[in-house]
Every structure is written in structure tokens, then in C-alpha cells.
Amino acid sequence: MKYLVTGAAGFIGFYVSRRLCEMGHEVVGLDNINDYYITKLKHDRLEQLEPLTKFRFVKMDLADRAGIAELFKAEHFQRIIHLGAQAGVRYSLENPMAYVDSNLVGMANILEGCRHNNVEHLVYASSSSVYGMNSKMPYSTTDAVDHPVSLYAATKKSNEMMAHSYSHLYKIPTTGLRFFTVNGPWGRPDMAAWKFTKAILEGQPINVFNNGELQRDFTDIEDILEGVIRIQNVIPEGIADFKNDDPSRSSAPYRVYNIGNNQPVKLMNFIEAIENACGKKAIKNFMPMQAGDVYATYADVDDLMKVVDFKPVTPLQDTMSRFVEWYKNWFLGIRGNE
Numbered sequence: 001m002k003y004l005v006t007g008a009a010g011f012i013g014f015y016v017s018r019r020l021c022e023m024g025h026e027v028v029g030l031d032n033i034n035d036y037y038i039t040k041l042k043h044d045r046l047e048q049l050e051p052l053t054k055f056r057f058v059k060m061d062l063a064d065r066a067g068i069a070e071l072f073k074a075e076h077f078q079r080i081i082h083l084g085a086q087a088g089v090r091y092s093l094e095n096p097m098a099y100v101d102s103n104l105v106g107m108a109n110i111l112e113g114c115r116h117n118n119v120e121h122l123v124y125a126s127s128s129s130v131y132g133m134n135s136k137m138p139y140s141t142t143d144a145v146d147h148p149v150s151l152y153a154a155t156k157k158s159n160e161m162m163a164h165s166y167s168h169l170y171k172i173p174t175t176g177l178r179f180f181t182v183n184g185p186w187g188r189p190d191m192a193a194w195k196f197t198k199a200i201l202e203g204q205p206i207n208v209f210n211n212g213e214l215q216r217d218f219t220d221i222e223d224i225l226e227g228v229i230r231i232q233n234v235i236p237e238g239i240a241d242f243k244n245d246d247p248s249r250s251s252a253p254y255r256v257y258n259i260g261n262n263q264p265v266k267l268m269n270f271i272e273a274i275e276n277a278c279g280k281k282a283i284k285n286f287m288p289m290q291a292g293d294v295y296a297t298y299a300d301v302d303d304l305m306k307v308v309d310f311k312p313v314t315p316l317q318d319t320m321s322r323f324v325e326w327y328k329n330w331f332l333g334i335r336g337n338e
Contacts, residue, residue: 132145178256212271262298273316
């Protein structure tokens with residue numbers, strides 16, 4: 001089949017594009033290569049994709065209404081995996097309009113493309129951040145998510161609502177995936193794994209927020225990839241006798257799933273896993289809670305497991321060992337070319 005993968009130069013988009021091509025599908029990868037983090041990393045990911053005969057890259061901004069419309073019209077995509085967005089919770093405190101343009105306007109443009117071009121399934125990235133101030137654990141897609149604590153989270157919740165409206169009005173099958181703290185090789189520099197690894201290897205202190213009293217449902221990129229690939233083959237159908245008692249499903253062809261490890265890890269244990277992989281102890285600078293952050297994330301993945309027969313299983317230490325090895329090699333490559 002023919003796919004559009006947005007955010008193809010990004011962390012998850014890179015993995016998804018590569019796997020789809022390896023499966024024999026044709027992939028058009030879209031990204032605007034913005035400078036939110038080091039663009040060399042994005043270009044290096046694309047260099048891994050460009051030799052694949054089934055892959056073609058298009059540089060375009062999601063907010064380019066005319067450009068996105070023309071791309072859909074010209075390419076006749078069968079499925080869309082929409083992973084492109086302005087990422088980062090903390091960055092949204094400083095640059096809110098970047099999230100409006102990419103995450104809201106961009107999502108509207110993708111939905112309009114699906115509406116006018118008979119796309120059979122739209123899978124899009126939501127986030128565990130939508131749970132905001134929820135205190136019930138584990139987070140379930142049956143929970144209300146009406147109290148986001150960052151604009152980033154609010155845009156992801158909005159994406160789900162936008163998707164539902166298009167599923168209801170135009171019968172476009174849409175599936176939202178609430179990702180939980182994804183880690184692994186080729187990961188993002190704004191994530192804790194990268195920041196901590198860099199600091200530990202360089203002998204610099206790390207900032208440990210809320211004095212280390214945080215928990216995250218860290219998930220390996222390979223587990224995330226498997227979940228995405230499986231779920232895009234599960235095209236949702238509406239529930240005829242739906243009673244509006246579960247916000248993750250509907251009478252429309254719409255579904256939302258958590259995709260996480262289902263095993264929250266204390267921040268101090270996460271740091272210990274990186275220390276083990278680096279062979280060095282961290283210098284810890286304990287800090288108060290940050291605005292826009294949450295105390296814990298914990299994914300209930302029962303619904304996803306039922307429909308795709310898969311649950312993330314990769315131990316955190318394995319993930320961090322692979323990440324640190326990749327990080328060292330990538331930076332050695334940069335320094336060798338200087």
C-alpha cells in the first residue's frame with residue numbers, strides 16, 4: 001500500500017517509515033526539519049531511509065494548507081500515520097504558537113486531506129500528557145482527560161477531539177495512540193535519556209526534578225514500533241448501540257489507545273540504568289517540580305493488547321544500554337568528521 005508518514009525525520013517516524021518500507025509498502029515521508037533540536041540528527045535519520053527504494057522524502061510544513069492539500073491530491077495515499085508535531089512539554093511554555101501551527105492547524109490539514117481523498121485509515125500520535133492532573137493509576141482510556149497541565153497536552157487532547165468529529169461527520173476511520181515516554185537509539189535530545197547520558201559521560205551534573213520523586217512509564221522504541229505497525233491494520237468501526245460511557249470509542253469509526261510499558265519506573269531507577277550503561281555515576285542536582293510536568297505516568301494497555309495481541313516487554317536496562325551504545329557511536333562519528 002501507499003503510506004504518508006508525517007514526522008518521518010523524527011524519532012518514531014523514522015522507525016515507522018523504515019519498517020513499512022521493509023514490509024514492501026511505498027512510503028512518502030514528510031517533515032519540515034525544524035530546529036527545535038539539532039537538525040543533523042534529523043538528516044542522519046533520513047540518510048538511513050534514503051537508500052530504501054520504497055521511500056521518498058518531501059520537505060513540507062504541516063501548517064502549509066495548500067501544500068498538504070496538493071500532496072494528498074497528487075499521491076492518493078491509502079493510509080496515513082501522522083506522527084509529525086511540535087514536540088516537548090516544557091518548550092510549549094516558551095513558544096506556544098509553534099504548537100498551534102503544527103499540532104492544531106497541522107492536524108486539521110491532515111484531516112482535510114483524509115476527508116477529500118478517501119484515505120482508509122488515519123493513525124495519529126496523541127500523548128500520555130493528556131492525562132494531566134489525573135491521580136487515578138494506571139491511566140485508562142476510559143478516564144476523563146479534561147485537565148491538561150501544558151499547552152502541548154491540550155493540543156494532543158484537541159487532536160483526539162478533532163479526529164472524532166471527522167470520524168463522526170465523514171466516516172473517516174481514525175486511531176489515536178497515547179505514547180508513554182519513548183526511549184531508544186536515535187532518540188530525541190530534549191528527552192531525559194539523552195540529557196542524562198550526555199551529562200554523565202561528560203562529568204556534568206544532571207537536574208533531577210521534584211527531588212527524584214517522579215515515575216514514568218518508559219517504553220522501548222522497538223515495542224512502540226511493533227504496536228504502531230500492528231494497530232494500523234486494525235481499522236476501527238463504529239459501535240451501533242454505543243451509550244457514550246467510554247471516551248476512547250464511539251458510534252463513529254474512532255478509537256484511542258494507550259501504548260506504553262505498563263510498568264512505571266522511579267526516576268532514580270531510570271538514572272541508575274543509565275549509570276550502569278555509561279559505567280559512571282551521575283552528579284545529581286536535586287530540583288523542585290517543574291511547571292507543566294506530572295508526578296507519574298502509568299499506562300493501562302489492556303485494550304491495545306486485546307486487538308493487536310502484543311504488549312511492550314523490553315526491560316529498561318536493555319533499552320538504556322542500547323541507547324548509550326548508539327549515543328557514543330553517533331557522537332564519535334560527529335567528532336571524527338570535524
